[in-house]
Amino acid sequence: EIVLTQSPGTLSLSPGERATLSCRASQSVSSSYLAWYQQKPGQAPRLLIYGASSRATGIPDRFSGSGSGTDFTLTISRLEPEDFAVYYCQQYGSSPEYTFGQGTKLEIK
Amino acid sequence: QVQLVQSGAEVKKPGASVKVSCKASGYTFTSYYMHWVRQAPGQGLEWMGIINPSGGSTSYAQKFQGRVTMTRDTSTSTVYMELSSLRSEDTAVYYCARSRLSLSWFDPWGQGTLVTVSS
Numbered sequence: 663e664i665v666l667t668q669s670p671g672t673l674s675l676s677p678g679e680r681a682t683l684s685c686r687a688s689q690s691v692s693s694s695y696l697a698w699y700q701q702k703p704g705q706a707p708r709l710l711i712y713g714a715s716s717r718a719t720g721i722p723d724r725f726s727g728s729g730s731g732t733d734f735t736l737t738i739s740r741l742e743p744e745d746f747a748v749y750y751c752q753q754y755g756s757s758p759e760y761t762f763g764q765g766t767k768l769e770i771k
Numbered sequence: 772q773v774q775l776v777q778s779g780a781e782v783k784k785p786g787a788s789v790k791v792s793c794k795a796s797g798y799t800f801t802s803y804y805m806h807w808v809r810q811a812p813g814q815g816l817e818w819m820g821i822i823n824p825s826g827g828s829t830s831y832a833q834k835f836q837g838r839v840t841m842t843r844d845t846s847t848s849t850v851y852m853e854l855s856s857l858r859s860e861d862t863a864v865y866y867c868a869r870s871r872l873s874l875s876w877f878d879p880w881g882q883g884t885l886v887t888v889s890s
Contacts, residue, residue: 692874695874697876697877699816699877706866706879706880706881706882706883707816707866707868707877707880708879708880709876709877709878709879712875712876712878713876718876718878750815750816752816752876752877754870754874754875754876754877755874759818759832759833760806760818760821761818762808762815762816762817762818763815764815765815765816
């Protein structure tokens with residue numbers, strides 16, 4: 663099973679700042695089969711990024727994903743108030759198990 | 772638009788079973804896979820298994836083998852997840868989520884169903 667480790671656990675930033683979230687895999691993720699999700703309190707996760715770097719429909723271009731192999735990054739270029747949430751990475755290239763990272767909480771400083 | 776609507780909250784006693792439903796609309800039901808993911812209070816996301824609504828084939832996470840059963844009803848475009856031998860650690864929000872292929876991202880997700888296991 664591929665284990666995903668996200669860092670930092672909590673990131674405290676102010677609106678307008680740049681956020682960089684990391685996701686490291688215990689072994690190479692096939693074909694960059696990595697996704698990022700955003701989850702706000704009381705809501706279901708929402709897809710942000712798939713294929714490591716492709717934005718999902720309707721996702722603002724301030725969100726970007728990069729990386730390959732075992733190291734992946736989600737970047738939010740200029741934080742908006744609605745971006746403060748928990749972010750999860752997920753690998754979906756290793757069937758039959760689909761694993762998630764433990765999450766990074768992005769909070770307002 | 773694509774929608775996944777789940778059944779309501781449940782309260783169960785330890786040892787009982789629970790069956791959660793997920794009704795799909797806005798797309799061809801048999802053309803997409805469905806996953807179940809759970810989230811314990813204050814915790815992260817845990818993948819439970821996948822069902823192919825076309826033929827009904829399933830694959831479960833090793834942790835839930837023997838306790839979980841996923842089924843579908845193509846006449847109502849609904850998938851079901853039944854978890855048996857419930858214990859307090861199964862208290863969680865259970866989500867269904869769609870994927871285009873078996874190796875594909877999850878989008879969208881249902882609204883979630885809270886299952887509480889308590890004596």
